[in-house]
Amino acid sequence: MNSTQLANRLGEVILNGRWIANTNIKDQIENLDYTIANKQVKSLNTIAILTQHIHYYVSGIKNVFISGNLEIRDKFSFDFPPITSQKQWKSFQNLFWKDTEELIQHISDLSDSELKNPFVDKKYGNYQRNIDGLIEHAYYHLGQIVLIKKMIESSYIT
Template sequence: MPTSKQLATQVHQVYFGGNWTEVNVKATVSNINWKTAIKKIEGFNTILALTYHIHYFTKVQLRVLEDGQLIGNDSESYKHPNISSQNEWETLQKTMWNEAERFTKILSKLPDTTLDSPFTDKKYGTYTSNILGLIEHTHYHLGQIIILNKLLLKP
């Protein structure tokens, strides 16, 4: 079973780098401009929507770590703010990076004995299953962002 520090390291790496996949959210998203992020390919989510969606669940889990409240809804996870400038896109990213850093710092200090505890309620699984799910979910959608960006930049 992983420790809190190991899980925190994995979350940090998928956001900021150092994992064996050699891709991370910050490096990928930071290199995409706002016009590309909001550009729609029929039948696919935008990069903005996927980026927001990834981080939505990090924010939900952060709230649980900070105050024990599980407040979130899958139907809200794609309801991103409208972005109409590079500055707005970068502001959204800065918020994400700050929250991801807070998340990993708090998680790294979580007692390992908490990891097998219910994630606010037994029906939601354990802390471990939710954090591992967050990491898997982030990698999954990060791959989509990378593919969409390549398609959007194709001449």
């Protein structure tokens, strides 16, 4: 797989795709009220937390392209202040879309040989492996978001 294909796959899961899941993250949350995004379903993460979690990794990997440093840590990947208004929710989404678009551009700019370069440190594998992992991780959480939305919607009907 080349860098353009990887960049397109990241765009598909987050911004505009329908091929794998017949939806994407943007479709699922763009018109969602922040109160629904924050609704707790049993012990599951909220939609707001899941989307911030995905963004955490998008932003962290984008930062590697900019600075060469991996500053994110898994242990902090669910630690976010609450989203308390629709304005704040939309602002977060706009940042998420912007960071995703910028990361897509960075990925597109990689040569095939650069995809094979170590990602910060050999222990993390290469760029291709990390970008693939980000895409798979986003699809995993997209599935959770879809299911949580269905659970919330069904609770309003009954």
